[in-house]
Amino acid sequence: MAQYLDWAEQTVRQTISRWHKHGLGGLWEAPGRGRTRRWNQADWQALEQWLAEPRRYSARQLSQKLASERRVELGAEQVRRVLKKKGGTGNGCVTVRL
Numbered sequence: 293m294a295q296y297l298d299w300a301e302q303t304v305r306q307t308i309s310r311w312h313k314h315g316l317g318g319l320w321e322a323p324g325r326g327r328t329r330r331w332n333q334a335d336w337q338a339l340e341q342w343l344a345e346p347r348r349y350s351a352r353q354l355s356q357k358l359a360s361e362r363r364v365e366l367g368a369e370q371v372r373r374v375l376k377k378k379g380g381t382g383n384g385c386v387t388v389r390l
Contacts, residue, residue: 331364336378338362339371351375 294301310318335358342349342357349357351368358364358371366374 330366330370331358331374335362335364336374339375 294304307319339354342354351371354371355366355368358366
């Protein structure tokens with residue numbers, strides 16, 4: 293089975309064990325896995341407010357503003373990714389290098 297799925301044998305054993313203990317529900321990933329977000333909806337709303345201002349912000353400036361005003365540590369590249377993912381750049385005045 294491990295060769296067919298191209299999985300490690302231990303992974304197959306653990307999966308079968310979870311299936312025996314928890315039924316079909318044991319085959320899915322448990323909630324809470326992965327890294328928690330460093331920013332939340334209120335931080336995104338603050339970004340949108342700053343982008344609506346009649347001035348330009350670079351991603352680095354937005355990163356620094358988030359750190360100083362909202363205590364959210366995001367790098368400039370991560371700010372760019374968040375903006376790209378959300379599909380918004382405010383009033384078009386922000387300088388974002390993609």
